Amino acid sequence: MRRRLVVTVLVLLLGTALALALTSTLALRSTLVGQLDTQLAAASSRGGEVRPSEGGDRGNDGVRTLQDPGDGSRGDAAQPPPFLDVAGQRTGTLGMFVTDGTVQAAGYLDDAAALQTLDTAQQQALLTVPADGEPRTVTVPDLGDYRVVGVTQPSGEVLYTGLSMAEAQATEAAYLAIEAVVVVLCLLAAGAVAALVVRRSLRPLDRMAATATRVSEMPLHRGEVTIPERLAPQDTDPRTEVGQVGAALNRMLGHVEGALLARHASETQVRQFVADASHELRTPLASIRGYSELVRRSPEEVPESTRRAVERVESEAMRMSALVEDLLLLARLDAGRPLAREDVDLAALAVDALTDAHVAGRDHRWRLDVPEEGAVVVGDAARLHQVLANLLGNARVHTPPGTTVDLRVVPEPGGVRLEVHDDGPGIPGDLTPVLFQRFSRGDGARNRAAGSTGLGLAIADAVVAAHHGTLTVTSAPGSTTFTARLPASLSPATEPG
Ligand SMILES: Nc1ncnc2c1ncn2[C@@H]1O[C@H](COP(=O)(O)OP(=O)(O)O)[C@@H](O)[C@H]1O
Ligand SMILES: [Mg+2]
Incomplete structure (x- = not known):
């Protein structure tokens, strides 16, 4: 958004500057050309008063030698015209006298005010101008752009007079150069100021974004x-x-x-x-x-x-x-x-729980597998005992007599794994997705007789979760395993409550 605002401002400014430059340059050009046309009219009327045969008061010796294309008639026609030699004609003026389509004399005043002849190509360029007294712009070979007017004299001869546009073009170029420099400087300054202002006024948005991000992470x-x-x-x-x-x-x-x-x-x-x-x-x-x-x-x-x-x-x-x-x-x-936080040896806890289960379920076969060195986690012994009691109770109550139940305590990196496995009929399929929810239980006759409440697994799950562990189940007919993973310690930062 920041960049877009600054770029938009700069583009608008650039457009305005270009429009201004264009109109002012066009206005300047038309003023300069207008001035030139006025001077041209004066020069033309000055030249018209002198006939080519009359000659001027200035000697042509120095320049006459310049142009001689070798064709005799042309050579004569290329004589510098005397009408340029009248007082008041300024440098850069060119003139050509034509009688019945034949060039009588053609020449121009160079920068040193010396008379020079025009060659054939230059004469041809001048002849493209209609002799109607209207000034036109002509590009004369080697000499550049000229404003040229062709005037038919009362005698029927045509006098072409031209004034160099070099000066006007130089003025225009200088004006354009200055304008370009000013525009570039203004754009740079405007860009810097716009960037500063935009950044300033949008800074609160940064703080809002930061606040929103912090809240979203809470x-x-x-x-x-x-x-x-x-x-x-x-x-x-x-x-x-x-x-x-x-x-x-x-x-x-x-x-x-x-x-x-x-x-x-x-x-x-x-x-x-x-x-x-x-x-x-x-x-x-x-x-x-x-x-x-x-x-x-x-x-x-x-x-x-x-x-x-x-x-x-x-x-x-x-x-x-x-x-x-x-x-x-x-x-x-x-x-x-808050749970009690004490060192609990899950191996010892498992031995107790299994002994109780054995007493309660004499028709089942109970097997125990615990590490001799014990398996200690930090937690609430009474609650963890309840987890084992609930899982073993389920393996006893929800399976037929003769079922084998394995309780394993396995130390793992960073914690302990508890496994209760039985080879009973398994958990009904429709129960699996809601197994750990409150009051969800199978509705077999066995359940009703056993006083099933559907809270046992919900409690086991909540206790394990309170210890930052996980309780999962895999069940198929003939093999049901509940696995509780408990971390070795409750880190103070994540303690519930
Ligand atoms: N080891 C298991 N074998 C077969 N079904 C089980 C086993 N453990 C749990 N179940 C099923 O999961 C249901 C929910 O168990 P639980 O939450 O402990 O409630 P309750 O034991 O009071 O019925 C039980 O009703 C039973 O249908
Ligand atoms: Mg139960």
Whole structure:
């Protein structure tokens, strides 16, 4: 834009200068030619008063020898005409006397005011001029441009008189040269000034672009967001167009910041509500469990159907408690609560988790593969234990008895890889894309019986993500593998919250 503005200004200026130069040069030329024509008329009338035969008062001896083409008649015709020799004729004047189409005399006054004869070619050039008294421009060979007028004398002879245009042309050339120099200097100055002014007035745009770039690089997608970037008042002057853009940019930034804060506030409210609701449900659930246990253990005789109903109440209350705990945990992870940061030996954690799974699932075959030297990462031991428990629990609950489950802990450069593999039936295909979403679960009879909630993998994924790791799955009938990659340390800069 900068370059375009400067170039436009220069092109406009150049166009104006050229138009001015052209018109003034044409005006100058017509004035000079007009002057020349006036002088020519005077010279012509002066010359007309002298007949070629009468001769002048100046001797021709010195110049007569110059032109003699060898043809006798022509030689006579090329005598310098005496009518040039009258007082008042200036240098550069040429004259030719023609009687009945025959050149009687032809010559010109050179720079030293000496008479010179015209050769045949020069005479021919003069003869192209009609003898009507109108001045015309003729290029005379070797002599240059002349204004020439042909006048028919009362005696019938024609007198051609010419005045050199050399002086007028020199004046015009000098004028053009001066004009060119002035135009070039003016253009240079105008270009420099225009570049300066344009750069000055567009500098706020640079600052706007820089501000916009910084904002676009800010992490606005999560957490509490403020946009501290604003343009300085000098760039938001509403009296200039650029300032109006700056002011609009500031308003937009304020608007975006307000919207993000409002959105974050409402998200926080929803999370807080879920957390509060889960928390509030814990106590009544504990009471229900307690009372049903009380009834179950009561020494008094209760009818069999009542006892079964109470047992059912107790087991459902336990399931609901687990669900509430899961919801509470997810709400806390969403809120970005800081995790514990301690050294966790995933090998030891895996041994614990597998022992628990073994106890719970005696019909499955459990295999463990951990490095002897251990595999330490920085993180939250309780949460990481939960990840293993959820994955092993799934491998137990969602596979038939006799399935083999492998748990491997593999140290990797920069972290640790956890793998839970089973040779069960695999994950239903339609479930795969939404596997890690909340409340997504297969709806087999086994699931319903096992009290499936669909929160286990969502929690595992959220915990691994909070440790800046990744949880992935590959599944086919006969081979399902969950892989969690955890970095060895949580760098302080990227810690959530
Ligand atoms: N190892 C596995 N083998 C087969 N299906 C699985 C396995 N792990 C998970 N699934 C499927 O993924 C669903 C979601 O698992 P999850 O989020 O832990 O919820 P839940 O276990 O409460 O059903 C399960 O309902 C089950 O259908
Ligand atoms: Mg589960």
